[in-house]
Amino acid sequence: xxxxxxxxxxxxxxxxxxxxxxxxxxxxxxxxxxxxxxxxxxxxxxxxxxxxxxxxxxxxxxxxxxxxxxxxxxxxxxxxxxxxxxxxxxxxxxxxxxxxxxxxxxxxxxxxxxxxxxxxxxxxxxxxxxxxxxxxxxxxxxxxxxxxxxxxxxxxxxxxxxxxxxxxxxxxxxxxxxxxxxxxxxxxxxxxxxxxxxxxxxxxxxxxxxxxxxxxxxxxxxxxxxxxxxxxxxxxxxxxxxxxxxxxxxxxxxxxxxxxxxxxxxxxxxxxxxxxxxxxxxxxxxxxxxxxxxxxxxxxxxxxxxxxxxxxxxxxxx
Amino acid sequence: xxxxxxxxxxxxxxxxxxxxxxxxxxxxxxxxxxxxxxxxxxxxxxxxxxxxxxxxxxxxxxxxxxxxxxxxxxxxxxxxxxxxxxxxxxxxxxxxxxxxxxxxxxxxxxxxxxxxxxxxxxxxxxxxxxxxxxxxxxxxxxxxxxxxxxxxxxxxxx
Numbered sequence: 001x002x003x004x005x006x007x008x009x010x011x012x013x014x015x016x017x018x019x020x021x022x023x024x025x026x027x028x029x030x031x032x033x034x035x036x037x038x039x040x041x042x043x044x045x046x047x048x049x050x051x052x053x054x055x056x057x058x059x060x061x062x063x064x065x066x067x068x069x070x071x072x073x074x075x076x077x078x079x080x081x082x083x084x085x086x087x088x089x090x091x092x093x094x095x096x097x098x099x100x101x102x103x104x105x106x107x108x109x110x111x112x113x114x115x116x117x118x119x120x121x122x123x124x125x126x127x128x129x130x131x132x133x134x135x136x137x138x139x140x141x142x143x144x145x146x147x148x149x150x151x152x153x154x155x156x157x158x159x160x161x162x163x164x165x166x167x168x169x170x171x172x173x174x175x176x177x178x179x180x181x182x183x184x185x186x187x188x189x190x191x192x193x194x195x196x197x198x199x200x201x202x203x204x205x206x207x208x209x210x211x212x213x214x215x216x217x218x219x220x221x222x223x224x225x226x227x228x229x230x231x232x233x234x235x236x237x238x239x240x241x242x243x244x245x246x247x248x249x250x251x252x253x254x255x256x257x258x259x260x261x262x263x264x265x266x267x268x269x270x271x272x273x274x275x276x277x278x279x280x281x282x283x284x285x286x287x288x289x290x291x292x293x294x295x296x297x298x299x300x301x302x303x304x305x306x307x308x309x310x311x312x313x314x315x316x317x318x
Numbered sequence: 319x320x321x322x323x324x325x326x327x328x329x330x331x332x333x334x335x336x337x338x339x340x341x342x343x344x345x346x347x348x349x350x351x352x353x354x355x356x357x358x359x360x361x362x363x364x365x366x367x368x369x370x371x372x373x374x375x376x377x378x379x380x381x382x383x384x385x386x387x388x389x390x391x392x393x394x395x396x397x398x399x400x401x402x403x404x405x406x407x408x409x410x411x412x413x414x415x416x417x418x419x420x421x422x423x424x425x426x427x428x429x430x431x432x433x434x435x436x437x438x439x440x441x442x443x444x445x446x447x448x449x450x451x452x453x454x455x456x457x458x459x460x461x462x463x464x465x466x467x468x469x470x471x472x473x474x475x476x
Contacts, residue, residue, distance in 0.1 A: 158333050159427050162326055162387075200322040203388045207426045214427075245418070248425040250388060 069120055069196040070106045074316040078104055091282030092275050096303070096312065099284075101273070103313035104303065111251035114258070114302070114309040115209040119167070120196050121300040121311045122266060126174050127189055136175045142267055143167060146212055149265075153215035153243075163211060166204040170195060189318070206250065209262060213254075214243040216261040227257050253307070263289040269299035273312060276305075323384045327356045330430055337431075348434045357382060360396070361434055365442045377401045378437065379413075380430055381463075390424035392465045393433055405447040408440065412457045414464040416450065418471040 079093040105120070107113040122139075129135035143164070150160045173180030173187035180187045195201045217224045221239045230237040231246055231253075246252050254262075263270040270289040288299065301312040334350050337343040351360040361378045365371045377396035383389065395403035395413035403409050408416040419428060419436055450456070460467060 155427055156429055156432065158329055159429055162329060163427070200388065203426070204322070207388075210425075211427055244425070245423045248427050249423055250426065 066106075066108050067197055068108050068199070068202050069116060069193060071193070072103045072105050072313055072315060072317050075102055075104050075312075086277060088277040088280075088282070089275060092277065092284045095282045095284050096273060096275075100314050101301065101303075101312045103316040105311040105313060107308075107310055109308050111253050112203075112206045114254035115206045115213075115262075116196065116202065117302055117309050117311045118262060118266075118270070118300060119205045119209050120192070121302070122268065123167075123170055123174075123192060124189065125298070125300065126171065127192075133175050136171055139171050140168075143171065146215070146265060149215045149219055150211055153211075153218045155211060155215070160211070163204055163208045166195070166201050167208050170205075203250065210248050210250075212265045213258050213262040214247040216265040217247065217257065218243055220261075224257055224261065254309075260289055264291045266291075268292050269295065269297050271299040271301050272309075273301065273303045275303055323382065323386050324356050326387050327382060331356075331359075334431060345431060345435055345438075347438060348431070351377065359430065363434060363438055363441075365438060367442075369442045370444050370447050371404055371441050374404065375401070376404055376441075378434065380433070387426040387428075390420050390465065391430065391433070392463050393420050393437070394464050404441055405449060406441060406444055407446070407448055407450055410450055410453050410456050410460070412460055414456070414460060414467065416469040416471065418469075420464070421469055422471070 075093060075097055079090055079097075082089045082093070105117070107117045107120075126132055126135045126139060147160060147164065151157065169179040170187065170192065173191075175186060177184045177186050180191070196205065218239060225239050228237050228239065228242045229235065230242075237246075247258060259270065259272065269292045272287045272289075274285045274287065276285070290299075292299075302309045303312045331353055334353075337345070338350055347364045347366045349362045351362050353359040359380045359382075361380065362375055363378055364373075364375045377398075379394055379396050381392040383391075394415060395401075395409060397403055397411070397413045403411065403413045410416075415437065417437065417440060419425075419433065456467075
């Protein structure tokens with residue numbers, strides 16, 4: 001670290017005058033653009049304005065039409081979406097129902113669906129445990145135990161603290177009312193859903209999952225680096241660049257590497273039912289990531305359809 | 319939403335103020351100039367040691383909306399009578415900066431200080447002072463907010 005040298009031509013370092021005139025970002029003279037309305041000839045707009053309009057339109061069309069995480073619904077509702085074709089998919093859905101997977105909880109298709117689905121299933125499963133207190137303690141010990149690895153991966157303490165708050169309070173709140181309420185009530189499944197439907201709280205969950213995934217990959221480069229490919233070019237990519245531009249960025253989809261890393265770090269059994277429309281007999285391939293200390297521990301189960309993950313459930317409704 | 323955004327920014331501001339008061343913690347060459355609210359902050363930035371920008375001081379303007387930290391802030395160099403943006407292949411003369419972490423590669427795991435340090439190191443590693451290709455065209459048509467520009471990141475090494 002170099003020492004601070006006296007500045008030569010800069011502003012005084014101690015008493016910066018508050019009246020210093022910065023250009024006003026809101027100064028209406030800066031734009032000089034007439035209001036755009038239905039009479040505007042789009043040929044009169046420069047490319048930047050056109051791009052802006054297009055982008056606004058895009059933002060509107062992908063905005064919150066569907067919930068970030070839905071209520072549980074019968075898997076038959078997914079089946080009915082394949083009516084009028086795609087019999088291979090329908091056979092596979094029937095197969096899943098036969099296996100006892102009668103419910104689906106969907107996540108919004110925004111590129112974060114794997115992380116959001118897994119985070120939800122990871123916390124919700126605590127409600128299913130007979131001894132919730134023990135389950136909360138075990139989960140907390142996994143999460144707390146991982147914090148030093150986040151530091152080693154290079155995340156700032158401030159960012160770690162900020163992003164850990166939401167998952168910590170949620171998990172603790174299942175048995176400890178103090179972290180989620182002022183009226184002595186513990187967290188309910190409905191409240192868990194509400195949190196996951198709140199844009200920013202839900203994104204904090206996704207961000208924390210991405211941080212864990214990234215730190216797990218960064219901390220074990222020898223295990224992962226030969227499998228890393230650039231999502232756009234398909235070429236090789238280094239661990240740090242992969243983590244920075246694919247894992248840590250919201251909206252970037254997860255692949256086998258991220259699934260492996262996150263299930264390892266969370267010490268869970270994860271299985272993915274691949275609904276790929278292949279195979280004549282309707283069987284569904286399950287890919288298992290077994291990282292729980294007990295390999296027979298009930299896995300978290302997600303269903304994958306090309307480009308998208310949702311949660312599979314053995315219940316068909318809340 | 320707004321609660322979350324102000325909570326994060328207050329934490330960051332608090333941390334920056336502590337660091338600024340302690341030379342041992344402070345990122346050398348980066349100084350918070352003004353942060354009167356949680357909308358717009360100003361920093362001064364200089365590259366210490368040997369670089370093409372020796373003895374030059376720049377000002378960064380960082381603007382937040384309520385989606386921070388899930389969306390990047392708008393970051394640009396200040397252009398005024400008193401300060402000019404650096405002459406750099408990724409910095410336009412209107413102060414806009416073409417850097418992937420301000421756009422496609424933004425992550426909520428970054429912070430305002432991390433942005434300042436990245437931009438400082440982008441200057442420190444510069445080999446040749448030159449304007450971006452197409453600077454004049456860009457500056458003529460650029461939106462006020464650099465976040466509305468779709469930059470193409472030519473070179474990941476700077």
